[in-house]
């Protein structure tokens with residue numbers, strides 16, 4: 118029976134000719150008579166087929182909409198996104214398998230990632246009277262359980278608890294442990310009862326596991342409150358407990374990728390991506406819904422080392438682009454149900470229309486966000502694209518560095534105020550494009566897509582160079598001069614290299630008052646690629662002191678960059694810190710960070726995030742500096758010598774960007790930042 122399912126899955130993938138055709142094939146396929154027999158629990162059979170559906174890494178995608186582009190979502194593979202599409206797939210599977218024979222789970226990263234998610238965290242935060250659209254949609258679709266993802270912590274634990282209360286189903290995380298009690302901070306598992314038409318009910322245990330990396334990535338939000346154990350360690354504890362409590366089937370929802378690896382090296386004793394290890398090392402698991410890695414795995418069979426039994430993994434890509442479907446055949450003998458076989462496949466949400474019920478439910482929320490992100494918050498004298506930011510100096514990344522460095526510099530006092538300020542920025546989104554003319558919230562949000570906070574750290578020249586060497590690992594070696602396509606010269610993540618270096622772990626560094634310039638020589642081996650490192654045209658010495666504007670993800674160890682975790686650090690006092698909940702949070706957050714500071718008064722703010730938030734406030738009739746973003750009004754040049762503190766902002770416009778570069782290749786020795794040498798890199 119499992120083979121039938123897989124074959125139908127292949128047929129459907131091959132028939133992606135059009136939504137109507139594909140949807141029709143899906144409906145026919147799922148209604149196949151081969152599936153409608155005794156396996157569904159009818160007719161007093163000793164066999165039963167349970168179907169567990171799963172999503173993961175929804176990242177705030179409710180409707181099939183791209184808020185950055187202000188258009189229906191599309192990409193080169195013509196994927197579709199969002200819970201409204203997922204709902205249609207779920208309804209079709211339920212109709213085919215029988216509603217009562219199915220469960221629906223998620224593997225985490227639900228509440229961060231789109232402008233919709235941002236809006237309901239920062240602009241109109243969820244509360245007892247404001248429901249999160251993701252909660253509304255997931256409740257309406259009828260989820261049974263979800264694992265906690267690392268991004269669930271981005272807006273702090275109280276926010277996550279508010280979201281949790283809005284759900285009609287439990288959030289699970291067996292390895293998120295309360296610092297005070299040592300006990301799980303969330304339910305570790307839930308046991309659902311599925312009732313066949315005849316015979317004894319089936320107990321389905323669902324264990325939730327989250328990612329140990331939270332301790333690094335969201336250190337500011339979880340330190341002193343929660344700690345995170347290994348997935349294998351906690352699964353070994355809870356799977357036997359679930360069995361003792363009667364679980365006939367054990368499913369794991371794991372916010373942890375399948376291919377064993379850690380972006381944080383050995384900073385933590387527990388691997389980041391451990392789903393395969395869980396399958397191999399923990400006896401008694403039948404299937405794992407994999408998340409976190411944003412990969413598509415229709416079905417992967419892993420053999421448990423102790424029992425020799427197969428464990429089936431499936432990962433439904435991300436953002437609601439796929440739905441994993443596990444068909445689990447059970448048989449009843451000697452008084453209990455036992456799993457005979459598991460088959461998994463993924464369904465593609467681009468084969469179906471959105472569920473009008475979910476669209477209707479979320480229409481008002483969606484419209485509020487569309488209106489918000491289209492609000493104009495500035496002007497740009499020239500367009501700035503991030504398309505080539507991975508391999509050449511661009512005004513777009515310089516803009517990020519300029520805003521960040523300016524915000525940090527504004528906070529420095531005493532001797533620190535005389536230190537040169539540098540800043541790091543990564544090409545988060547190569548589709549980002551600041552247009553000439555009016556700049557809206559969505560343009561800025563598309564350029565800086567993560568909900569990071571800004572800090573300042575002190576570094577000397579030697580670690581600055583080591584940091585850039587680490588960043589340059591993003592590139593492959595190019596020993597032969599010539600012209601290379603960027604795709605062939607980076608170690609970026611691709612479908613065939615899922616463990617590559619994500620673009621967000623490649624940083625470009627720039628200077629605020631003077632240019633920081635360097636070459637990356639790709640003819641040289643890793644560790645010896647940075648040449649000509651200079652500040653203001655003068656070679657950087659090993660002991661020269663800098664303040665570096667850096668985000669919380671990187672500073673707390675994300676990407677495993679050297680030198681930054683132990684560097685003197687402080688939090689940025691956001692310009693808006695004196696007022697409002699964000700200000701209170703900033704003041705609360707400042708205390709622990711100062712405890713660990715070795716003298717630097719650096720800072721926490723909200724970088725570009727604060728930029729659009731502050732401008733929104735400014736439009737409300739309070740002109741002045743942009744909250745959390747220093748003084749971005751004034752010129753932002755393509756990098757090296759911005760003129761700071763220009764005219765006071767116009768009431769309706771918080772900043773003006775002047776991208777001064779006249780030609781893309783106009784980088785004289787005094788103006789250029791990063792230059793790749795050795796090969797010529799092209800798109």
Ligand SMILES: [Zn+2]
Nearest residue numbers: 174176226409
């Ligand atoms: Zn994710």
